[in-house]
Amino acid sequence: MVQLTEVTKYYGRKRALGPVSCEIEKGDTVGFLGLNGVGKTTLLRILACGLRPSSGRVRIDGLDVLQDPHEVRKRVGYLPEIPPVYRDMTVRDYLAFAGRIKGMTPEAVARRIPEVEERARVTEVADMPAGHLSQGYRQRVGVAQAIIHEPELLILDEPTHDLDPVQIMEMRGMIRSLKDSHTILISSHILPEISQTCDRLLILDDGEIVASGTEEELGEMLLQSRRVAVTVREGGGEENNGSAANEGAAMVIGRIPGVIGVRRSDRGEGAIEETGTVTFEVECKTDLRAEVCRVLVENGYDVIALARAQRDLERVFVGLVGRERT
Amino acid sequence: MGATGIIFRREFRAYTRSPMGYIVAAVVLLLDGILFYAVALGPRAGQLLSGQALDRFLYNASGMVAVAAVALSIRLIAEERQTGTLLLLDTSPVRDWEIVLGKFLSALAFLGAITVATLYMPLMILVNGKIAVGHILIGYLGLICLGGAVLSIGVFATSLTRHQLVAAAVASVITGTLFLFSGMAQVVGAPLGRVFAALTIHGRHWAGFGSGILHLRDLVYYAALTYFFLYAATKVMEAKRWE
Numbered sequence: 001m002v003q004l005t006e007v008t009k010y011y012g013r014k015r016a017l018g019p020v021s022c023e024i025e026k027g028d029t030v031g032f033l034g035l036n037g038v039g040k041t042t043l044l045r046i047l048a049c050g051l052r053p054s055s056g057r058v059r060i061d062g063l064d065v066l067q068d069p070h071e072v073r074k075r076v077g078y079l080p081e082i083p084p085v086y087r088d089m090t091v092r093d094y095l096a097f098a099g100r101i102k103g104m105t106p107e108a109v110a111r112r113i114p115e116v117e118e119r120a121r122v123t124e125v126a127d128m129p130a131g132h133l134s135q136g137y138r139q140r141v142g143v144a145q146a147i148i149h150e151p152e153l154l155i156l157d158e159p160t161h162d163l164d165p166v167q168i169m170e171m172r173g174m175i176r177s178l179k180d181s182h183t184i185l186i187s188s189h190i191l192p193e194i195s196q197t198c199d200r201l202l203i204l205d206d207g208e209i210v211a212s213g214t215e216e217e218l219g220e221m222l223l224q225s226r227r228v229a230v231t232v233r234e235g236g237g238e239e240n241n242g243s244a245a246n247e248g249a250a251m252v253i254g255r256i257p258g259v260i261g262v263r264r265s266d267r268g269e270g271a272i273e274e275t276g277t278v279t280f281e282v283e284c285k286t287d288l289r290a291e292v293c294r295v296l297v298e299n300g301y302d303v304i305a306l307a308r309a310q311r312d313l314e315r316v317f318v319g320l321v322g323r324e325r326t
Numbered sequence: 327m328g329a330t331g332i333i334f335r336r337e338f339r340a341y342t343r344s345p346m347g348y349i350v351a352a353v354v355l356l357l358d359g360i361l362f363y364a365v366a367l368g369p370r371a372g373q374l375l376s377g378q379a380l381d382r383f384l385y386n387a388s389g390m391v392a393v394a395a396v397a398l399s400i401r402l403i404a405e406e407r408q409t410g411t412l413l414l415l416d417t418s419p420v421r422d423w424e425i426v427l428g429k430f431l432s433a434l435a436f437l438g439a440i441t442v443a444t445l446y447m448p449l450m451i452l453v454n455g456k457i458a459v460g461h462i463l464i465g466y467l468g469l470i471c472l473g474g475a476v477l478s479i480g481v482f483a484t485s486l487t488r489h490q491l492v493a494a495a496v497a498s499v500i501t502g503t504l505f506l507f508s509g510m511a512q513v514v515g516a517p518l519g520r521v522f523a524a525l526t527i528h529g530r531h532w533a534g535f536g537s538g539i540l541h542l543r544d545l546v547y548y549a550a551l552t553y554f555f556l557y558a559a560t561k562v563m564e565a566k567r568w569e
Contacts, residue, residue: 048417073419084414090341100332101418
């Protein structure tokens with residue numbers, strides 16, 4: 001669907017991107033992950049035909065973006081970081097304008113608008129001026145304009161930018177619902193956004209792709225150890241009194257072959273915050289979730305939750321870009 | 327309807343929905359009315375022949391049209407660049423000339439509507455004096471030509487920047503300079519004076535329209551000036567789209 005070959009972009013003498021080469025298959029949902037200013041937006045705007053690469057070749061659905069930009073634009077839906085919404089228009093008028101400007105007939109637009117309003121969940125604000133909408137709704141309207149012409153490739157630049165936690169969850173849900181019908185490219189500097197919605201990650205640093213693969217592949221490739229977060233009910237095991245029982249659980253886990261270390265982590269990733277429970281972060285050579293669960297249950301502990309520590313991917317990210325996020 | 331028509335409709339409606347459109351219309355109509363009163367209805371009424379009164383009214387109206395054209399055009403692209411909505415057009419299957427032309431025509435239509443709303447004033451002269459309908463029609467054609475030329479300068483200026491104030495300054499300087507050529511042509515001797523006279527946006531090229539005489543030369547001048555600045559705006563859009 002997307003082929004990038006040695007693509008670079010210079011602003012004056014400053015290199016903003018590249019050289020970047022990669023291929024994205026039809027139907028994939030791919031996340032571009034990187035710190036602010038590493039070239040994510042530049043790359044996505046090149047793919048959306050809104051920016052010309054300084055060198056290299058970009059093909060979308062077999063079409064060259066420099067030779068057939070008009071045709072490429074018909075196949076691409078683009079949501080920039082700030083939704084391109086006219087504040088003086090109602091949502092419905094705006095979507096009609098977006099559809100027409102993307103080459104749809106008036107009949108097709110009239111037929112499609114109720115579908116995208118439903119899909120982007122903006123039906124209830126369809127008659128309101130976009131300038132009166134909250135940031136969350138504006139973002140949804142931005143998604144609606146991006147999908148109105150049923151593009152094969154959907155490009156979302158920081159789709160959860162400036163959203164509150166509830167709106168972020170809704171946006172994730174919307175993106176998941178679009179995965180069946182589009183090839184989706186998403187950029188973000190926030191790990192959970194990418195890891196929870198994408199099948200594959202491309203990590204950018206200083207304008208270049210420094211790693212790519214699924215979350216598991218990146219972990220396998222780059223981490224010396226894996227982390228598992230396990231939450232058990234307090235007071236389990238043979239020593240059923242408080243801290244002794246907790247130490248007992250840690251010891252039981254520590255005896256599993258392949259475990260490098262165990263530490264109590266009440267606020268660790270994957271921990272559940274519930275009175276009467278305790279969470280351990282287990283560092284192991286391989287993914288030992290099954291063994292950890294089995295051993296704890298065999299020793300009389302009630303396992304409340306068990307998950308790969310999210311921090312695994314964070315470690316990959318920080319390790320690759322070589323500096324801590326601020 | 328092509329992309330030009332779709333953009334034209336959106337932009338024209340934006341004028342009718344925004345306070346800016348109404349403010350420009352109100353100020354132009356108010357000042358044109360005051361100037362008309364001073365020329366044709368006030369204490370000095372009767373000192374001018376009706377043809378001279380119409381000439382004077384059109385002269386004043388031409389200045390108002392030029393100012394209104396700058397005011398209407400500066401938001402066209404700069405505002406979209408600033409709010410980020412230009413990205414919708416940049417990433418849609420629309421050509422740059424279609425964007426420029428759609429926006430220009432919307433501003434021209436709105437300016438035309440304001441101009442037509444002043445028609446009652448020369449009609450009062452027509453009813454009460456001795457002037458030809460052709461004089462009014464040619465005068466208004468001149469206003470539209472002049473307005474279109476200044477609008478094209480404004481479109482060019484607004485394509486350069488995301489700041490409307492900067493666009494207004496650039497448009498005002500270019501338009502003002504082209505107006506000043508008229509005075510410079512009279513001060514400077516030939517052959518430079520002839521060049522200034524040929525290039526001025528008012529003076530020599532306006533005089534015919536003001537007195538009800540249609541010269542092909544003047545029509546060609548305004549059409550060429552409009553085309554030149556719209557072409558330049560398109561090239562700026564292309565350059566910025568890919569920069």
